[in-house]
Amino acid sequence: xxxxxxxxxxxxxxxxxxxxxxxxxxxxxxxxxxxxxxxxxxxxxxxxxxxxxxxxxxxxxxxxxxxxxxxxxxxxxxxxxxxxx
Numbered sequence: 001x002x003x004x005x006x007x008x009x010x011x012x013x014x015x016x017x018x019x020x021x022x023x024x025x026x027x028x029x030x031x032x033x034x035x036x037x038x039x040x041x042x043x044x045x046x047x048x049x050x051x052x053x054x055x056x057x058x059x060x061x062x063x064x065x066x067x068x069x070x071x072x073x074x075x076x077x078x079x080x081x082x083x084x085x
Contacts, residue, residue: 002045002047002061002062002064003045005064005065005066005069006019006047006064006069008066009066009069009070012066013069013070013073014073014077016077017073017077022034024042024044034048037053038050038054038055039055040055040058043060043061044060045060045061045064046058046059046060046064047059047060047064047069049072049073049076051076051077056072056076057072057075057076059072
């Protein structure tokens with residue numbers, strides 16, 4: 001189940017990534033707004049990696065696994081560095 005895969009991934013994921021869950025059944029307007037703003041067709045279940053208001057990656061249904069989430073996070077996130085002063 002996709003939710004189980006996401007939950008297990010989040011437990012081990014980088015603290016640099018923030019995750020939000022939209023329950024479509026009770027938050028349809030929010031789901032529709034996300035779909036419209038990101039130009040991503042709605043699917044349930046679905047996960048979308050967003051940075052600076054742009055969708056970088058998305059997956060739905062059986063594509064949502066701990067491995068695909070780990071790969072997406074590794075590919076599309078950068079560790080922030082603070083310059084020495």
